[in-house]
Amino acid sequence: MGAPSPDADLQAFLLRMGDSCLILGHRVSEWCGHAPALEDDIAMANVALDLIGHTRLWLELAGEVEGAGRSADDLAFLRDAGGFRNVLLVELPNGDFGNTLMRQFLFDAWHVPKLRGLAASSDVRVAGVAQTAVREANYHLSRSTDLVIRLGDGTAESHGRMQAALDRLWPYTFDLLDVDDGEAALAGVGVVPRAAEVAGAWRDHVETALAEATLVAPADGPEHRGGRPGLHTEHIGYILAEMQFLQRAYPGAVW
Amino acid sequence: MTSEWPLWEVFIRGQHGLSHRHVGSLHAPDAAMAINNARDVYTRRNEGVSIWVVRSSDIAASAPGEKGPLFDPSNSKVYRHPTFYEVPEEAGNM
Numbered sequence: 001m002g003a004p005s006p007d008a009d010l011q012a013f014l015l016r017m018g019d020s021c022l023i024l025g026h027r028v029s030e031w032c033g034h035a036p037a038l039e040d041d042i043a044m045a046n047v048a049l050d051l052i053g054h055t056r057l058w059l060e061l062a063g064e065v066e067g068a069g070r071s072a073d074d075l076a077f078l079r080d081a082g083g084f085r086n087v088l089l090v091e092l093p094n095g096d097f098g099n100t101l102m103r104q105f106l107f108d109a110w111h112v113p114k115l116r117g118l119a120a121s122s123d124v125r126v127a128g129v130a131q132t133a134v135r136e137a138n139y140h141l142s143r144s145t146d147l148v149i150r151l152g153d154g155t156a157e158s159h160g161r162m163q164a165a166l167d168r169l170w171p172y173t174f175d176l177l178d179v180d181d182g183e184a185a186l187a188g189v190g191v192v193p194r195a196a197e198v199a200g201a202w203r204d205h206v207e208t209a210l211a212e213a214t215l216v217a218p219a220d221g222p223e224h225r226g227g228r229p230g231l232h233t234e235h236i237g238y239i240l241a242e243m244q245f246l247q248r249a250y251p252g253a254v255w
Numbered sequence: 256m257t258s259e260w261p262l263w264e265v266f267i268r269g270q271h272g273l274s275h276r277h278v279g280s281l282h283a284p285d286a287a288m289a290i291n292n293a294r295d296v297y298t299r300r301n302e303g304v305s306i307w308v309v310r311s312s313d314i315a316a317s318a319p320g321e322k323g324p325l326f327d328p329s330n331s332k333v334y335r336h337p338t339f340y341e342v343p344e345e346a347g348n349m
Binding site: 037038039042043046139143146150 | 260281282283287288291292294295296299
């Protein structure tokens with residue numbers, strides 16, 4: 001066996017996209033029936049459903065590229081924690097509503113420039129998925145940005161909660177913006193956007209919004225990384241236990 | 256918290272050329288969020304091309320007690336109802 005093939009790099013990247021959408025979609029769906037207002041509840045469920053929709057597209061493509069006959073469902077429900085390639089940020093617990101919105105905001109600010117770059121991918125399959133997904137992600141970003149600004153620049157209580165959320169989540173943004181050699185190689189041939197391009201757009205958006213929200217990102221502190229090689233926080237196991245229970249207990253069960 | 260948010264009436268224009276129609280109401284702290292909420296609650300399936308929101312408290316409504324004076328007279332004047340004309344088939348739906 002020599003160096004990983006371009007297909008292996010592409011499959012790993014597709015899993016990263018699909019798994020990130022899947023785990024965040026699951027996390028956001030946990031708010032169903034619990035959001036602070038009916039309107040927010042519906043909005044959260046919409047975001048969760050959008051993300052699960054993106055998951056299906058990315059994981060179907062991952063299965064196709066892998067060529068081992070695994071469907072999107074197989075990949076979602078029959079892999080163990082070490083096989084998941086999601087960014088660490090999305091598996092962190094919801095916490096309060098402010099923490100959930102801050103996590104969404106930091107993710108969306110990455111998701112949109114990533115998808116914009118992918119929409120121009122030299123791989124037409126990747127471009128097709130990204131062009132579909134970016135329309136919904138644009139709305140997610142505009143909604144989460146609006147709410148982060150409102151709550152950051154809101155009451156003393158909401159400001160305090162949003163700042164605490166930012167402090168808690170910031171260390172995981174290093175993992176979010178990280179790329180490995182495989183992804184760098186894909187960027188070299190125009191399949192995915194360059195890391196610096198996405199990180200630059202992320203920084204511009206986040207800095208502007210945080211300034212308006214009167215929130216301050218930590219200047220230094222821990223930098224968590226690990227989602228890419230499959231090294232997760234302790235939370236992933238609990239998510240999978242709940243998400244995969246049905247397929248594990250009743251293999252092949254369908255609606 | 257929700258109880259402190261004012262109520263908004265939501266109007267959606269379905270297609271170009273049709274007028275905005277009342278679709279329901281929702282709670283939101285201000286107009287911008289009312290539009291966002293309306294998008295999430297009422298336009299998930301491509302229902303609209305335009306959203307209006309207006310505070311429910313800004314709508315002046317006729318009182319149920321005025322029903323008689325306002326609406327009764329019109330029913331006694333049959334010529335107000337255009338039922339005496341045959342629409343030519345070529346005209347299609349009016």
